[in-house]
Amino acid sequence: MSTLVANSLFQQLTATFQELETSNDTAEVKSLRQEAFARFKELGFPTVKNEDWKYTNIQPLVNKTYLLNEDVDVADIDLSKADIPNLDAHQIVLINGQYVLAFSSLEDEIGLTVKSIEDAQDEENFQKHFAKHADKTGSAMVALNTALHTSGVYLSVAKNKVVSKPIHIVHVATGAQDFFAQTRNLYVVEPNAEVEIIESFIALDDAAKNLNNKVTEIVVEENAKLQHYYLQLSSDTSSYINHVEIYQTKHSLYNNYNCNFPGVAFVRNDLNVRMDAQEVESHLYGINLLADKQFVDNHTIVDHMKPHGESYEWYKNIPQDESTAVFNGKIFVREDAQKTNAFQQNNNMLIGDKSTVFTKPQLEIFADDVKCSHGCTMGQFDDEALFYLRARGIGEENARILLVHAFAFDVTSRFSNEVVRAFVEDRVAKGLERN
DSSP states (O other): OOOSTTHHHHHHHHHHHHHOOOTTSOHHHHHHHHHHHHHHHHHOSOOTTSGGGTTOOOHHHHSSOOEESOOOOOTTOOOGGGOOTTOOOEEEEEETTEEOGGGOBOTTOTTEEEEEGGGOTTSHHHHHHTTSSGGGGOOHHHHHHHHHOOBOEEEEEOTTOBOSSOEEEEEEEOOSSOEEEEEEEEEEEOTTOEEEEEEEEEEOTTOOOEEEEEEEEEEEOTTOEEEEEEEEOOOTTEEEEEEEEEEEOTTOEEEEEEEEOTTOSEEEEEEEEEEOSSSOEEEEEEEEEEOTTOEEEEEEEEEEOSSSOEEEEEEEEEEBTTOEEEEEEEEEEOTTOTTOEEEEEEEEEEBSTTOEEEEEEEEEEOOSSOEEEEEEEEEEOOHHHHHHHHTTTOOHHHHHHHHHHHHHHHHHTTOSOHHHHHHHHHHHHHHHHTO
16 A cells, blocks of 8 residues: 555455445456455555646545445435536436436437446446456556446447437435445447437535545447536535546547536546547547635546547636646557647636646657647736726626636637537636626
């Protein structure tokens, strides 16, 4: 184990693993759990001595014990915090990671399979892909999740299926005692299929402190398309460590739109895109408007493994008050990945003298016939522009919102779903109005 400070939770997790009921697991899943927990025990919780966690100290989160695998009363659950006005979508609800069919509505969409992760082990796509992608990263938190996950959702879109409307997955945190949830998801989009997934994260008003270690593996097969939104709307009682691993094959398209807003206390997002075929395309967009003492860290990897791939990444951070934003984006272009076109940009607007940004855009290129670029800008709120707008009769609050919207426009204008785009722009406005 890498640190002594996490002994209490580490010992609790060890005891829980020994007592974990795995009678319904297949022999392969049982073996995966054993191997993963051995890796976690060897690695321990990551510390700031690890370069990838240099600015992200999780010791205050893991230096305590939690209630694990809590059963909660799902009666009268209020999901209104996840409402997106005018959105017509299927709904999937996970409460502390547990798939709750009573709150979900899929309307007999033929060609779409949705099951709890524990009930999906006999599915062909589960057996083919579960723990075959994220676990190769060597992440201690992924290993912990593989070993101890007790909840999550399996979603598979059949070959040639175009899902008729977006799928809205609502992740709800609730419970009377501090709890630690381990959620494991697997999404598979088969050849020529298309789907749009919108994930919202909320916490109920009475939720105790909660730590969520979520791992999602996504497979986008040949000529398939996935539009994927992350909307972090939770409260300051919640902390999230999210790992999303995307594996793409030939002619596939994956777009990710990652948005974090005032409220949630701590977020660490690891988003890895593996482009393991020719002519693969991926776009990653991020808007992070933070406030108070929030901490949000986005680590991304775009791995071009084969020729003729294209990726485009643009993240914008707007920290206010004493909040902290971290961006670490890596683009790999492997030796065989000739004719790659890769772009990465990170722009930061600091509002307030005590807000902080740490940014590290990176390129590692091992091929010689490529077109790649990356960049970063850092600046404070433009008081001269604010004065210009106020001098023309625009109130200070509206002027601030206009300037931030203008800053964020390069990213929000690329959202494929206009309803979600309007929702995000409204949340940005509300996140600024508090000032």
